[in-house]
Amino acid sequence: MSNQAVANRYASALFQLAKEKHDLKKIQEELQVVKSVVESTPQLVQFLTHPKVTVAKKQAFIQESFKGLSNVSLNTILMLIDRKRTDILVPMIDKYKELAYAAQDMAEAIVYSTKPLSEKEQDHIAKVFAKKAKKSKLDIKNIVDSELIGGIKIRIGDRIYDGTVKAQLDKLERNIVAGTR
Structure with missing residues (x-):
């Protein structure tokens, strides 16, 4: 069975x-914190996957490091450590985030912009594009x-809304090269 299938289960x-x-x-927020720690700390992954470090030491380290987590998350x-499945964390x-968002009629929107967006701008984008995505709420992540x-590009799932100057210039270039207007 593939790792993705196991992770999904x-x-x-x-x-x-x-x-x-x-x-x-709450659990989704806690798991996002764990994910950011794991992705930003390669030494943690090495520690958790090292064959000479005992399961008890790994578990004790996690319990000490993530004291604030709920019992369910912890x-x-x-x-996963006990079953030697930290590779699917x-x-x-x-996958949990995907399931939780679906249950709450939410989606994640990644908004690419030339400058950081204010809270007001993010709220406005969330309201406008939630309707287009047929969701009640969007969780905005600004990159x-x-x-x-100039402009913004928004990715919601597999859909992209591109209102950037770069996209318009690329389209204009393609039209000129093709000989159409």
Whole structure:
């Protein structure tokens, strides 16, 4: 069985447990913190996958490092360590986020802009594009991309709304090369 399939199963089980406890959002936020720590700390991944470090030491380290996590989140991570499945931690978190967003009629929107967007601008984009995505709410993640020249590009799932100056210039170039207007 592929790692993604295993990650999906763990995420589904965690999602069902979180749903029963009415903690979808809290657990999702906690897991995003864990994901950012794992992705920004390669030494942690090396430690968790090192064959000479005992499972007990790995679990003790995680318990000490992530004291603020709920029992559900912490026990899930400890179980992955016990079953030697820490390699699926990030894919499991991503799948859980997908399931939690679907249950809350939400989606993540990645907004590329030339400068950081204010809260007011992000709220406006969330309201306008939530309707287009047929969701009740969007979670905006702003990424600054200086190559855009101006405007914004929004990615919601597999859909891209590109209102950047760079995209318009590229389209104009293609039309000129093709000989059309």
